[in-house]
Amino acid sequence: MIETVKLSKRLKKVATYVPEGALFADIGTDHAYLPCYICLHDEKARAIAGEVNEGPFNSAVETVHLYGLSDSIEVRLGNGLEVVENEEVNQLVIxxxxxxxxxxxxxxxISKLNAVNRIVVQPNIDARTIRKWFLIHGFTVTNEAILEENGxxxxIIVADRGENRSPYDASLVDQQLLFGPLLMKNRTATFYQKWKHEHEKLQTVINQMDKAKVKDIQKINQFEKELKWMKEVLSDD
Structure with missing residues (x-):
């Protein structure tokens, strides 16, 4: 018997947000470890594993074959959501x-999302831009997680369609888009670790911008506002 797929800590956490019996797409699947892990643990789950680069695509095909999951997972070569048809999946992982x-x-x-009721994303940087997209397009943030792995x-952000209870406070939306509305409510040691580091980085950027011969005053003001938010968040540590 082939043992289960060994997943990174972050992808294991992502997998917990894919519901039982899911019909999902994993975009940028790389070696298809995530869909294989999910489908090995859930016989009813079905997945489309999308990959834009031929090398990882071939590796994904090999992984699916290795675990005997060709009936559960279809690997497709293509850019982004080009690999899925409209109303073909109910959940999306990126x-x-x-x-x-x-x-x-x-x-x-966006035209492929009509039947998608849950999107799970794990951005390496700039989670705020995705939260803004969810807010504009009717997806409600229902879960957030933050974790440290290998430095x-x-x-991780989970957004559901048709969820009426907004996690945002009208007076704090800009701050919550930056920090995460649910992460702000449940601040962990990892949350404080991240924002202490981000505070130090942003302070350095502002110091450098202040020394420039031609100053971008608008951007400096925005960064100083964000620096103030970070100080306020860190003061609760």
């Missing part, structure tokens, strides 16, 4: 990319 790229994948493939801190 993990391990920058926030701007994830947002562009969602935006470019990196990752955020």
């Amino acid at each position: 993990a391990g990319m920058g926030g701007a790229l994830i947002r562009s994948i969602l935006e470019d493939g 990196h801190i990752y955020e």
